[in-house]
Amino acid sequence: MxxxxxxxxxxxxxxxxxxxxxxxxxxxxxxxxxxxxxxxxxxxxxxxxxxxxxxGLGPLHTLAAEGVSDILVNPDGSVWVDSAHGLERTDLTLSASEARALATRLASLGNRRLDDAMPWADAQLPGNLRFHGMLPPLSAGGASISLRRAAALPFSLKALEASGTLTPSGRALVEAIIHARLSFLVSGGTGSGKTTLLGAMLGAVDPRERVIIVEDATELRPAHPHVVHLQARHANAEGMGEINLATLIRQCLRMRPDRIVVGECRGEDIRELLQALNTGHEGGCGTLHANTAADVPARLEALGALAGLDPLALASQALSAITVVLHMHRSPDGRALSTIALLQRGGDGRLECVPAVSFGARERRFPAFDALEARLTQGGAL
Known part of the structure; x- marks a missing residue:
């Protein structure tokens, strides 16, 4: 029919x-x-x-199958999906009117405005979907739609090992980082599996601990019995009512957290996170976009600059707040944990990220591994 x-x-x-x-x-x-x-x-x-x-998703609904993480509609009407096989073009093509109508309706479904006066929108939709839409002339040629679909069920560390995302020794180190209550960042590029790894790690947190998650849109759904989600709120059509991540991080300090989690550090909220983790809240964590683990200090400095922190001040705050960086990498073979690194102060006083162990065709340990092992032993995890 x-x-x-x-x-x-x-x-x-x-x-x-x-x-x-x-x-x-x-x-x-x-x-x-x-x-x-x-x-x-x-x-x-x-x-x-x-x-x-x-x-629902209209003509896109048949594409929202298990294993598909992203559904993308380009301005020319072509529709692509991203899965374990990488980006693939589908047989579906939307007309300009179909794409625009779908984009505006999905924005409305997420209580967002999308029209000529407000030609872009970001929204959380039912069914664990994150929506972004953009209209012409900003999106030249036609409407652009990006849908990110969170996994229906959270992954466990055991499942990530079985899928090849973690090696057996990598899983053991990740579990030790959790049990030693070391604060950490999961870094990587878009679609590298940062949120998946972080969610699995939070699922391994002691069930007696209270985890408070602060996100721009709810994506982390760890299998943990005591999780409180705080979600930022965008401004309304009149530009009023915005509540950002920095505000929510300050609020969660008054909510008796055992672990403070920021879904993604992307602006001046990095200052609030570092300050929160410097007030005795061990085991805090978050994700950060970076191409390599070595790029994490530069990324943190860029975010710190938005919050008025110079590189030396940022280094002082970060070194006492964050210990470990877990870097995720995506290749044609899939998503995998590629590096575990430590943050330290360089000779110029600025932040640097030193690899402790890398995973790939073979595992390679670096001199900083001894320092990582010492921190884990000190935390009672080894």
């Missing part, structure tokens, strides 16, 4: 005249008025299509 524009328009008209749920009875009545006589299977299929077009 193919859903036609005329039939969809009649559904819209019906909903305007009689607001309510989209059920088989309503669709049957509209279909009969449209000259369609359907059997039960056809009616259920058509009802499902209408629901997806009006309440």
């Amino acid at each position: 193919i859903l036609t524009d005329e039939l969809l328009a009649r559904v819209h008209e019906s909903l305007r005249e009689e607001p309510g749920t989209i059920d088989a009875r309503r669709i049957s009545r509209i279909a009969q008025a449209h000259g369609l006589i359907l059997d039960r299977a056809g009616l259920l299929e058509l009802t499902d299509q209408v629901r997806h077009h009006l309440e």
Whole structure:
């Protein structure tokens, strides 16, 4: 059964005249008025299509399969998906009007405005979906849609080892970092598996600990019995009501956290996180975009500059707040933990990231591994 524009328009008209749920009875009545006589299977299929077009992902809903992490609609209407196999183009193509209508509806579904006056939107959608949309002329040629789909069930460290994301020794070190309550950052590029690893690590935290997670949009869903989620709020159409990550980090200090987690450090909130971790809150963590572990200090300095911290002040704050960097790498073979490194002060007084152990075709240990081992032993994890 193919859903036609005329039939969809009649559904819209019906909903305007009689607001309510989209059920088989309503669709049957509209279909009969449209000259369609359907059997039960056809009616259920058509009802499902209408629901997806009006309440879900519309023409993209069949792409939201298990293992697909991203669904992307380009301005030319081409649709791509990202999975363990990498980016792949699908057979689906959206017209300019279809893409724009879908983008504006998804933004509305996430209580965001997307129109010519506000031509971009970022929203959290039902079903663990993160939406970003952009309209012309900012998106030249047509609407751009980016959908990131979080895993339905959180991964465990055991599952990450089984998938090859962690080696057996890498998993042992990651578990030791958690049990020693070392503060850490998970770094990596977009889609490298930072959030997946962090969520699995939080799932290994002692169940007696209270974990407070601060995020721009809820993506971390660790398998832990005591998690409190705090989510930032964007400004409304009038530019009012924004509550940013820095504010939420300050609030969580008053909520008796055992571990403070920031889903992604991306601005002046780095100052609040470092200050929070310097007030006796061990085992705090977060993720950070960086191409390599060695690039983490430069990334932290850039974020610190947004918060008014010079490189030396940033180094002093970071060294007493964060011990370990876990770097994730994505290759054609998949996502994997590539490096565990330590933050330290360089000869010029600025921050530097020194590798302790790397994973790949073979495991390689560096001189800093002794210092990592000492910290883990001191924390009672080894």
